[in-house]
Amino acid sequence: MRYLFKTRYQQDLALMRHGGDRMSYGLLLVVLLLIPAVLGEFYVGELGAVFIFAITGVALMLLIGYTGLVSLGHAAFLGIGAYTNAVLLEKGVPFVITLPASGATAALAGIAIGIPTLRMSGLYLAIATLAFGSIVGTVFQKWTAVTGGFDGFAVPTPTIFGFPIEGATGVYYLSLAVLLFVLWISVNLLRSPIGRAMVAIRDSEVSAQSMGINLSLYKTIAFAVSAGMTGLSGALFAHYVRFLAPDSFDILLSIQFVTIVFVGGLGSLHGAIFGALFVRLLPQAIAIVRDYLPSAIGRMPGLEPSIFGLILVLCILFEPAGIYGRWQKVKLYFNSFPMYRRTSFRRQRAYARSERLR
Amino acid sequence: MSLFAAQELAVRFGGIKAVDSVSFEVRQGEVFAIIGPNGAGKTTIFNLISRIYNPTSGRLMFDGQDITTVPPYRIAGLGIARTFQNIELFSNASVLQNLLIGRHCHARASVGSQLLFLPSTRRAEVSHREKVEDVIAFLELERYRDTLIANLPYGVRKIVELGRALCIEPKLLLLDEPSSGLNVEETEVMGFWIEDIKKDLGITVIMVEHDMSLVSMVSDRVMALNYGRVLAMGTPAEVQGNPDVIRAYIGGEA
């Protein structure tokens, strides 16, 4: 077992807790940087998509896992980011501007939807965001002058200071960079007053208020930050798919995002990454397994969404701490072998606010 | 000099007058106890002071200022901290995080500087941590610092909630039944903490309490309530001897 002896308060504010952490994260980064040189185009593209989903996963984790606000409309923010980026690029605006602009537009949309809906909690908020998502989806379809409607929208290739970001490898490195940025911002937030206010709101609104936390202000901030990050992820998503169709930002996508958060493990940024990996790899796994299943099941329409739903439900019921929680248990088991006790992780209630129907 | 005053305070929920024309003053530096049978309206008075409920009529004065219409999230910043009857801690966070949330009303950093964790934010965080460590040392919570609230025994949670209120550095502390759920020894320890808070920190305390031994031990003055109305006010001995109060507790109609 490792014991940490702390001598300065600064140590609790550090990004990495000890040398071991620095080693493993450094190693992981080197591996990730080398992957495009080793793996084929298809795998690099898929990993890039994992990064893009992980950005949205982190964004939604801040909202659901840390603030306790459930959103079923995050595909809309992704779409807003994607279209903002594509439309501005088409107009000749450089990518170094369109990328932050995508985040900003989505954040503004987050504030706009946040102010009227954040008085609601639990299921009511979930339904309001669901409605918001379908309204935005309709706007994408009908506002043909800008989005091209069902004809779709071909996304121009971005260039950064003259270098074109092309192919799977370009999107891969770009998404990795944005993911690291978003993670850095999230960690900063979580060690600052805003992050603590979010956790306070999640765990007890009355008491948060008596601690001096302005509920609507901090819920709006959480919504704006989450929507903004999702907008960034949307800009990258546009380059990943290269052709925007208005119906790709639908409720099923929003549910995939929520699955990332619940399967990964509520209240952990690691969980968001694991969740994204899982959600992106699952369809591949289903596609492979499908061929071996009896055709009545294998060819059944809606097989994939049903499996997503099933996994979401099973996770909420049996492993509220998600994949990351399971991983920590395994790690503790080996670290403390042979003295592992099951009760080290006494099951705690998961804290999705929607459970608390008052 | 009075630090806090309630003037003709009243609130009704539908037909019930939960608090009915209650007036009292709390002097700087004293421990003021509110007693009364279940449903007397004690917690409701705290919720009125915290501005969670709007009074139907009456005024709240604190530190020379009318706070009757101040929004609830500004109360802590003005210097009023509270605990709750059924412990309202942030249960999926550590003791340290809970206490740091108590520092929220003193946080000044802008959103941008928090997102980038600029040096100013880092310095502010370290100074909040120093204040929190003072409270941890004061209440002897050192060994629980990194424990999740959900894994703490009830008695310790009560102390943590007290500590979180102290992190606000309040002028006025509202304690809702500090001894409920505690055994005899823990209640006595709680009494010592309250005395220390009054003597060493100079904080004025309003305390709702059922345990008369604790009330007699720490409070300077007592107000007895029944059905939302004031029955008696005075020293602990005076109020305990008041025939109306005795009748209210035995259960006869007042």
Ligand SMILES: Nc1ncnc2c1ncn2[C@@H]1O[C@H](COP(=O)(O)OP(=O)(O)OP(=O)(O)O)[C@@H](O)[C@H]1O
């Ligand atoms: N939000 C509310 N809505 C309706 N009635 C309420 C509300 N809050 C309190 N009441 C009523 O007001 C009365 C006083 O309640 P309060 O909680 O203040 O009692 P208390 O003196 O704190 O009692 P206890 O000793 O049991 O804590 C009760 O009759 C209660 O039912």
Ligand SMILES: [Mg+2]
């Ligand atoms: Mg009460």
